[in-house]
Amino acid sequence: MSNQFSFEVQKQNGLARVGVIHTPHGDIKTPCFVGAATRATVKAITFAQMHELGSQSILANTYHLILAPGVDLIEKAGGLAEFTGYHGPTFTDSGGFQILSLPSAKIDRDGVTFKSHINGDILRMDPKISMNAQWKIGADIHMAFDCVADSRDHDVMLKAMKRTHEWLPLNIKEHQKLAHDAENKNKPYQALFAVVQGGTFEDLRRESAEFMKDLPVDGFGIGSLYTTEDETPQIIKLTNEILPQNKPRHLLGMGSEPRDLFYGALYGCDTFDCVGPTRQARNGAIYTENGRINIKNAKYKEDFNPIDKNCDCYCCKHFTAAYLHHLFKTDEITGKTLASIHNEHFIVHVVDLIREAIINDTLESYMQDFCAKYYH
């Protein structure tokens, strides 16, 4: 197993590409959906189940791990892989998204002061703190601490982008120092992704991508895209037209709607993460090839078919909709697990099929067929 990080593009069609991300903990075949393991677990699913459903990688969150159990403890345990027992490729998010969505967040030139949502402790986050925390956690790929914003106001997004650009060199500097330390200790390298900002504004996205494209980072995140807004595909496209072809791009937080994954892949994103599949599963919203259903609806009470007859996940191979309906109506924890396995499998599998479609030059027709059925 190499201590190095690298990315190879194996096939390209337009902006869409198929590749492999090599990390110290293994390879990720891209495009790939990365499971959201915010607090170092994919909620309701074991890593064995994640492996079985085809997951290649997970993403944990720095903000949440700082609060509990603390990044020093994870370091003491031997890093994320040793602490969790998950030895596949991992990502961490910087915590910027979480911290900046706290009502208590106060942004200044150098970082953010905020209150812990758990106990109200006044805490500080900045590029240096985030980099140190993420190196302690020890994921294979981590994100630069960026200034996230959610607004349709150009000025608001401009300010967030400017801050992000001011902070990025500080992230890189600290990252390089920590990478040097790690090398001296013969510890694995952790790749750094810079996060492009700019909301839904083309001019800002261009400016942000141009600003970052030649900086010494290992890859890129595309941040501050929240919903399937009309502009989203175009924003992704123009961003990836600017970003260098030889580095991976992670579309942050998108994947609750399958169409986001298609657009993302079509326009050159390599990895995705999203809490949607597991969160919605826990709440009874289940993806099928014919669209999303609510398993709690009365019509599934006596439906003795699998949720999705063409799905080969553990849930669909062994259980009926009626059984899952029963588990949800009686609030049995296993229902949430089975639904989570299904949804996570569904999305992981869709992205796997996207990968195959790029290889076969059939992405656009696959996308059309899929969306015609799913969004009928």
Next chain:
RNA sequence: GCUGGGAUAGCGAAGUGGUCAAACGCAUCAGACUGUAAAUCUGCCGGCAUACGCCUUCGUAGGUUCGACUCCUACUCCCAGCA
């Protein structure tokens, strides 16, 4: 049999003369969820109507009152204590 307490929408439970179709919880029925403060949140929840609104309700039957879920009488049933 006596004494006391009680009977409110599917269930539990507030209300004790008008602001009551009736708080609240659960259940039901539906909706939402996108770098997870989310096993969470929202709506509906007597009938009819998309809605304005109209109609029928608070054990049963009467009565008092301008007006009753709220007061009075009788009855039915339930619970507790005593015989």
